[in-house]
Amino acid sequence: MMQGVFTYLLESSLALVLVAIFYKLVLEDLTFFDLSRAFLLVLITCAAVLPLISIDFQWLAEDSVRRVNNSLPWLNGIENQNLILTEENNLSWYYVPLLVYLAGLFFRLVKLGFGIYRTLVLIAQSQKIETDSHTLVINPKFIPASFFNFILLPTYQENNSDQQQILLHESVHIQKGHSWDVLFVQLLKSVFWFNPAIYMLEKQLREVHEFQADQAVTSQYSPVAYSRLLLRQLRQDCGLQFMNNFNQFQTKKRIIMMNKSKSNGSLKSRFLLGVPMIVLMIGLFSCDMAFSESELTGVWKGTEFKFEQTAGPDLVAMVEGGRDLHIQSRLALNEDGTVQITSGQGEMNGSGTWVLKENQIVVSMGGEDTYYEILSLTDTELITKHEVEFETPMGKLAGTITLEYER
Known part of the structure; x- marks a missing residue:
């Protein structure tokens, strides 16, 4: 069991590193933000799932594609008690790193759960204004942010131009379901808390979220005026790590991206490199070229x-x-x-x-x-x-x- 856990964590961690490097070198500078978001999510999912799948290339053999998790002994449904006792006697050295890993996993999950709970409590205690597509939640403890179908604001002034831009920005997060992306990555970050690559991927995904929202705002408002708004909104993060905060990321990078010329359409061909990337991960982490x-x-x-x-x-x-x-x-x-x-x-x-x-x-x-x-x-x-x-x-x-x- 424990050997299988560590095998999965190692293989998925290596896959996440490959994804982070691939995105950094190939896709990060493009302005096709919708495609970038989709590819990031697909590649991250592949990195987490493919090591759980074992594809046997003993060609033309019956049942050549084995069931999920067959290569991991901890999920094989081992029924023999003697085998379990043998594993306990001979793999005792796994227990120390396993306990360290489980402690980290427990801490991350508790932190995530507490953050969600605290947000829900604040929302319940706050003033709410219903609109056709979302709910405004007003509380001085908030900074401008979105949380699923809620837009969180410290104050609300209906005719304030700055606030209208903020509302448009946060409404894009809601329309595109960015909170689900963030929650998904937070769960993966809990599982792979020891791997720097997952933190890098989280940052990359959140940046794409902000670029998408900024792009929608600058299509209706002056980029110069909006850039000045970003500078005025600089302040500390509110600590609710699963939310899309209006001033969450490097303002300089967001301003550069919103004023950058749109990428030439021919550069979309770079996304095709994601296909051999997935094939590479399948070959490295899912293909069994021999029995084990x-x-x-x-x-x-x-x-x-x-x-x-x-x-x-x-x-x-x-x-x-x-x-x-x-x-x-x-x-x-x-x-x-x-x-x-x-x-x-x-x-x-x-x-x-x-x-x-x-x-x-x-x-x-x-x-x-x-x-x-x-x-x-x-x-x-x-x-x-x-x-x-x-x-x-x-x-x-x-x-x-x-x-x-x-x-």
């Missing part, structure tokens, strides 16, 4: 035994004896590298160690290695094949044994 030990770890029950003889006498009784031992037997491939095989009657048939080499399970028992080629591996089924050769009173017997298991 975590997919094999667990307890398998023997269901079918097939023997194809290649040399030696016809010894049907010996073959049937092997079938009887395999059917209902239990193969325990433990995470610590040990293996136990018990018969259907519960008798120990052997124990030793196992490792995965490419597509073969190498089992070592009594100083001898047996190589089991993996023919098929899904969530619930394992099929292997191995060569056998041994002496009998009637001569050497050789052939191939195909074993089928279910989890």
Whole structure:
């Protein structure tokens, strides 16, 4: 379980870093703000979700696209208690970093929840003015901001020109649903609180939000007058981190962007680079080009035994004896590298160690290695094949044994 958690956090963190760098180098200077916002959200979502998906490129194999989370042992539905005990005994060193991570996650979620609660309490205690598309909430404790369908203001003067520009700015945040974006990123920031990339991406997304709103205002008001309004509105952030505050970001950068010439339409082709970016993340974090030990770890029950003889006498009784031992037997491939095989009657048939080499399970028992080629591996089924050769009173017997298991 814990190994899977850390694997996911590591892979998603690397993906978030790639997204932040990609946006910074390729898209940040463009004025196609709607497209920039959409791409940021898509890429951030891909970074969070793709490491949870395992796509098996054992081409044309049945069930080649495995279910979500199959590659993470903590979500595999492990049923065997011995495996859980083994994990607890051998992965105890994970507990310290896991507790540190959970403490950070708990702190971020509590902080977010408290911020939302405090905002809702202030809204409930404030004067409200209903309009056709949103609700104005007046309270001296607020600075101009938006929160879902609410526009928060310290005072309200209906005919004030400055305030009309602020209202237009905040109404754009509401119309475009920016509060949902911010809440989504805040939740991801709680999960990846240790990763600087998520803070960078949050800043980039919030900047795009402000550029979108500023663009709407300057389409109706003078950019010069609006820039002066921004300078007059400079003050400390109100501390409600999930809100879109009117003066939240670097005023200089917002003024530069609103006075910048619109990007040439041909530059939209840069957004096409997002496609290979997503393909790269799929290749790095979702594609399984070979089997992994975590997919094999667990307890398998023997269901079918097939023997194809290649040399030696016809010894049907010996073959049937092997079938009887395999059917209902239990193969325990433990995470610590040990293996136990018990018969259907519960008798120990052997124990030793196992490792995965490419597509073969190498089992070592009594100083001898047996190589089991993996023919098929899904969530619930394992099929292997191995060569056998041994002496009998009637001569050497050789052939191939195909074993089928279910989890």
